[in-house]
Amino acid sequence: xxxxxxxxxxxxxxxxxxxxxxxxxxxxxxxxxxxxxxxxxxxxxxxxxxxxxxxxxxxxxxxxxxxxxxxxxxxxxxxxxxxxxxxxxxxxxxxxxxxxxxxxxxxxxxxxxxxxxxxxxxxxxxxxxxxxxxxxxxxxxxxxxxxxxxxxxxxxxxxxxxxxxxxxxxxxxxxxxxxxxxxxxxxxxxxxxxxxxxxxxxxxxxxxxxxxxxxxxxxxxxxxxxxxxxxxxxxxxxxxxxxxxxxxxxxxxxxxxxxxxxxxxxxxxxxxxxxxxxxxxxxxxxxxxxxxxxxxxxxxxxxxxxxxxxxxxxxxxxxxxxxxxxxxxxxxxxxxxxxxxxxxxx
Amino acid sequence: xxxxxxxxxxxxxxxxxxxxxxxxxxxxxxxxxxxxxxxxxxxxxxxxxxxxxxxxxxxxxxxxxxxxxxxxxxxxxxxxxxxxxxxxxxxxxxxxxxxxxxxxxxxxxxxxxxxxxxxxxxxxxxxxxxxxxxxxxxxxxxxxxxxxxxxxxxxxxxxxxxxxxxxxxxxxxxxxxxxxxxxxxxxxxxxxxxxxxxxxxxxxxxxxxxxxxxxxxxxxxxxxxxxxxxxxxxxxxxxxxxxxxxxxxxxxxxxxxxxxxxxxxxxxxxxxxxxxxxxxxxxxxxxxxxxxxxxxxxxxxxxxxxxxxxxxxxxxxxxxxxxxxxxxxxxxxxxxx
Numbered sequence: 001x002x003x004x005x006x007x008x009x010x011x012x013x014x015x016x017x018x019x020x021x022x023x024x025x026x027x028x029x030x031x032x033x034x035x036x037x038x039x040x041x042x043x044x045x046x047x048x049x050x051x052x053x054x055x056x057x058x059x060x061x062x063x064x065x066x067x068x069x070x071x072x073x074x075x076x077x078x079x080x081x082x083x084x085x086x087x088x089x090x091x092x093x094x095x096x097x098x099x100x101x102x103x104x105x106x107x108x109x110x111x112x113x114x115x116x117x118x119x120x121x122x123x124x125x126x127x128x129x130x131x132x133x134x135x136x137x138x139x140x141x142x143x144x145x146x147x148x149x150x151x152x153x154x155x156x157x158x159x160x161x162x163x164x165x166x167x168x169x170x171x172x173x174x175x176x177x178x179x180x181x182x183x184x185x186x187x188x189x190x191x192x193x194x195x196x197x198x199x200x201x202x203x204x205x206x207x208x209x210x211x212x213x214x215x216x217x218x219x220x221x222x223x224x225x226x227x228x229x230x231x232x233x234x235x236x237x238x239x240x241x242x243x244x245x246x247x248x249x250x251x252x253x254x255x256x257x258x259x260x261x262x263x264x265x266x267x268x269x270x271x272x273x274x275x276x277x278x279x280x281x282x283x284x285x286x287x288x289x290x291x292x293x294x295x296x297x298x299x300x301x302x303x304x305x306x307x308x309x310x311x312x313x314x315x316x317x318x319x320x321x322x323x324x325x326x327x328x329x330x331x332x333x334x335x336x337x338x339x340x341x342x343x344x345x346x
Numbered sequence: 347x348x349x350x351x352x353x354x355x356x357x358x359x360x361x362x363x364x365x366x367x368x369x370x371x372x373x374x375x376x377x378x379x380x381x382x383x384x385x386x387x388x389x390x391x392x393x394x395x396x397x398x399x400x401x402x403x404x405x406x407x408x409x410x411x412x413x414x415x416x417x418x419x420x421x422x423x424x425x426x427x428x429x430x431x432x433x434x435x436x437x438x439x440x441x442x443x444x445x446x447x448x449x450x451x452x453x454x455x456x457x458x459x460x461x462x463x464x465x466x467x468x469x470x471x472x473x474x475x476x477x478x479x480x481x482x483x484x485x486x487x488x489x490x491x492x493x494x495x496x497x498x499x500x501x502x503x504x505x506x507x508x509x510x511x512x513x514x515x516x517x518x519x520x521x522x523x524x525x526x527x528x529x530x531x532x533x534x535x536x537x538x539x540x541x542x543x544x545x546x547x548x549x550x551x552x553x554x555x556x557x558x559x560x561x562x563x564x565x566x567x568x569x570x571x572x573x574x575x576x577x578x579x580x581x582x583x584x585x586x587x588x589x590x591x592x593x594x595x596x597x598x599x600x601x602x603x604x605x606x607x608x609x610x611x612x613x614x615x616x617x618x619x620x621x622x623x624x625x626x627x628x629x630x631x632x633x634x635x636x637x638x639x640x641x642x643x644x645x646x647x648x649x650x651x652x653x654x655x656x657x658x659x660x661x662x663x664x665x666x667x668x669x670x671x672x673x674x675x676x677x678x679x680x681x682x683x
Contacts, residue, residue, distance in 0.1 A: 046488060072488065076516065085486055086477020090495070093466055094416060094485040113508075117471050118478070127450030128672040129461040162681065163673055184552035186675030214683060262682040296682070 006200060023104055028198040029196055030172035030205070031061035031137070034179030035099055039069050042097060048075040049101025049137075052327070058103055059139055059198055081107050085114035085136065091283060092134040093122070097183055105140040105154045105192065112157075119188045120163025135182045140192040141232050141282055142330050148318040151195075152328070153282035155230070156289050158190045159259050166259040168192040170234035172202040174257060177211030194231040214261025218270065222252035224275040225340050228267055228293060230256045233280040233331060240280075240336035249344060259289050267293060268301045275306040276343045280331055285313035307346035312338045361633040367409060367567045368626040369643045371401040374425045375413045375623060376651035377434040379595075381424070381441055381455075384655070385602050388574060390441045394455040395422035397567075399597035403528050404429035404623035406570025407496060410578055416482040416495040418475040420497035422458035422528075422596075423468030426498055430465035434654035444661040451664040452672065457676050473503040475510035477526060481583070484514065484522035494581045496574075502533030504547040513555040513589070524574065525557075527591045534600045535608055552589035564592030565622040568629070594622075651663065 023102050025033065032319050038045045047065060049057075052078040056063035066074045081102055088098035102108060108115055115136070122130050142151035158166050163205040165187050167178045175193070182189035219234065220241050235257045244286035256263060271277055277297060279290035290311040297309060315329045378398040384390045397404070404425035411417070419426035427437055432448055440447025441455050456470040466482065469475040479497035486493035487594050503509050504527065516523050527548035531538055544550035552559035558580070562573040570592055577588035595617035599606035606614075630640055675677035 075519075078511075078514060080511035080515055082474075082508045083477045083480070083515040084510060086474065086512065087481035087515060090416075090418075090478035090481020090483075091485040091488075092481075093478070094482045095489060098481075100378050113471050113474055118469070118474055122467065123675070125449060125453040125457045126459040126461065126467060127448070127452045128677065129449070129459055130466065131675050133675070162679075240575075252353045260681050265683045 014056075023204040025172050025204045026198065027172050027175055027193075027200045027202070028059060028061055030175035031179070031193055032063055032065060032203065033205070034176040035062065038066060038180060038183040039065065039073055042183070044095060045097045045099060046073050046075070046091070047099045047101070048077050048088060050077055050084070050103050052101050056303050057101070061139075061193060061197070061198070062101070081111035082114065083126040085111045085119065088134045088136070089114060089119055089132055090121070091296055092132045092188075093130050097133050098139060099135045099183060102136060102138040104150050106149050106152050108138065108154055108157060115158065115164065115190070116161050124163060131186050132188045133186045133280050135191050136191045137191045137193060139195045141194045142319050142326060143196040143320060144233065145323055145326065147321045151319040153314065155192050155259055156283040156287050159292065160287070163188070164260060165189040166192070166268070167213060167277060168194070168231040168258065168259065169257060170194070170197065170231050172200075173205040173209065173210055176205035178213070178257065179207045180210040181213045185255055189213070192231060195236075196232045200235070204246050211257065214258050214263055214268040216257055216263035217255045218252060218266065219255045220251065220253040222250040222274060223251045224274055224289045225252070225278060225343060226267070226270040226274045227253045227278050227280055227336070227340075228256060229250050229253060229280045230259070230289070231282070233282055236331060236333055237280050237336060239333045240340065242309050243333065243337050244340055249340060251340065264293070264296050264300070267297065268304065271297065271301050273294040275304060276346070277305065277309045278336065278339050278343070279309070280336055281311065281313045282330055283314060284316050285311060286316045288313045305342040310341050310343065311329060312336050349575050351519040360629065361635050363569065364626060364633065365635060365639065365643065367405050367571070368623065368630060368640070369647060370405045370429060371567065371623050371626065372644060373434060373645040373650055374401045374404070374428050376647050377428065377437060377654065378424060380434075380438060380651050380655050382598065384438065389659070390455070391443065392454055393601045393603070394441065395601050396598040397422050397425040397596065399621070400528055400530060400594045401425050401569040401615070402570055402595055402626075403498065403526065403564045403592045406567040407498070407526060407574040409571045409653075411496065412493065412574035414464055414491070415493050415578075416466050416479065418466055418479040418495065418497045418532055419468045420472070420475070420480070420499055420503070421468055421470040422500065423458050423498070424455070426467055427458040427460055427468065431463035432460045432461060432465065434651055435657045438654055438658040439661050442658050443663060445664045446658070446661040450668060452668070453540065459507060473499060473506035475499070476503070476508050477515070479525075480512050480516040480521050480523050483521040484519060486522055492582055493579050494524060496524045496526055498528060500533070501527060501529040501531065501547045502537040503527070503543060504551060505533075510551070513552065513557060513587070516587045517555040517557050520584065520586035524577045524581060525585045525587060525589045526574070527589070528594055529591050530594050530596045532600065532609070535604065546591050548589050549591040557587055557589050559589040559591065561591045561593065564594030565620050565625055567622060567626055
């Protein structure tokens with residue numbers, strides 16, 4: 001079930017522990033912090049990817065890891081996405097816990113065989129003989145003007161494949177907590193880091209912070225409509241909720257945090273309170289994860305609804321370059337608030 | 347497991363060891379023939395890619411490896427599974443969709459795996475497992491275990507990107523991995539020479555990655571064993587990967603639907619005259635092994651295969667509920683709450 005008030009686990013910090021609220025870090029710093037904590041606690045954790053070691057990552061999400069852990073734990077690779085994931089898989093099958101970076105999630109297409117055919121199927125098709133405990137980290141999403149091949153939100157690609165767990169945090173503390181859970185997981189986890197959130201700030205995670213995979217968070221309580229969001233659409237939905245509140249509309253915001261396992265229990269419980277659902281997703285409407293959420297609600301939550309389910313998703317076109325064009329394609333606060341208003345008549 | 351683990355170049359094979367290698371090859375040959383017959387009888391569904399004719403590569407290589415080394419194979423991988431210790435019964439049971447199969451009937455012919463014997467899978471996407479073998483070698487290097495990893499692959503895999511990415515990375519990282527190409531001259535239905543600009547599709551590419559390469563008679567079990575022993579020694583000494591290209595030939599078509607009519611009959615005849623089992627037999631004779639001893643092995647093998655077929659036929663099918671197990675490490679398949 002969701003935790004409403006204890007989202008970052010900060011309330012669990014005990015006596016003698018530095019209060020996490022005292023420290024604010026960026027989402028970008030949280031990525032390196034989350035990986036570093038696991039590198040410290042488990043010698044089988046090892047990192048690999050393009051430019052992650054000496055350069056500290058093109059987004060500086062692995063800054064400092066080489067200096068602290070050395071070349072035997074943090075490995076620069078050639079631009080070889082198939083080799084990166086294939087090597088990670090082979091190492092995961094033989095006792096290591098690799099954390100592999102694919103620089104941009106768009107490049108999943110270059111190593112899709114490993115994400116679609118190899119990593120998620122190995123355990124099943126060997127009758128449970130082999131496990132593949134690895135994490136595939138990637139920078140996902142748009143809003144930065146990188147154009148059609150470096151801006152996509154592709155979490156729905158991963159969702160199409162049974163056998164992958166999927167995490168997509170929206171805050172620095174969740175980055176650390178979900179990273180811990182992902183690296184400790186005996187199952188493969190695809191870990192989406194949103195490019196648009198790297199500079200965002202939030203409370204640092206307390207020591208030992210772990211966010212269980214598949215546990216959504218109600219990040220704002222409300223009574224009129226449920227906004228279900230993920231990664232960068234969480235702050236978007238929160239901004240929309242704030243604006244709607246000024247109009248007297250009370251929106252509840254749910255951060256799914258993971259797509260697999262998908263915490264539909266929290267979504268359905270929220271609908272029991274609000275009876276209206278708007279799903280806010282950055283991947284395209286066609287084939288987007290919101291379709292899966294909506295279909296479960298149609299199956300199991302139909303009686304809870306007083307209004308049609310609405311999905312605010314990216315338009316079904318490639319991501320354009322210019323800001324003014326990109327804003328036409330990916331979800332905005334305006335579109336979310338407009339969509340919510342169409343439901344208040346029900 | 348074998349006397350070959352520390353065998354250096356040029357060490358003569360003893361008659362007893364060769365007889366043992368011959369028996370392993372004969373078991374594989376007999377099991378492959380049984381698989382073919384079971385297919386024709388309708389007891390094996392889907393497809394199979396038989397390795398009859400290529401036994402010497404698997405058996406020779408296995409003789410030069412440690413029990414804890416890692417092997418990654420292709421969808422034509424029955425011989426590798428058996429060479430690493432899978433029994434004919436558990437292989438045939440898998441092909442026949444039985445609960446006692448290697449993979450509990452979830453994998454099938456193309457995915458034979460016996461992880462407990464270091465046989466870490468058969469992969470049906472061409473070339474995909476070369477980076478994985480490099481990864482297992484990376485793991486061994488990081489753990490300081492002294493293990494090596496081996497990727498067996500076909501000639502067709504040398505034209506896919508994963509082959510080149512794997513060789514490049516393995517060379518740069520000096521990984522203890524052996525890339526062993528079973529060049530059976532055909533990329534599925536097409537002669538490999540028609541689609542490749544170099545005569546030795548694996549060995550000739552190795553130079554671009556500054557890797558040593560060796561071309562070996564893939565039908566000569568001791569030649570394969572010695573080449574693999576040299577490469578494994580190099581890998582264990584910290585000197586990185588080796589590419590081995592074993593020239594061989596498959597006796598059946600690409601898969602069960604392929605009569606291989608595209609192969610010239612003279613070529614087929616020539617290769618059948620160099621059957622790896624016959625070559626081993628001739629060498630046994632030259633070493634003074636009595637024909638009776640070889641015949642006794644043949645008889646024992648026939649019994650092993652016959653018993654395996656009977657046991658696989660008699661085994662129960664999978665519990666339908668097992669379709670929903672083994673996705674996650676907790677044994678289940680739940681994707682939501």
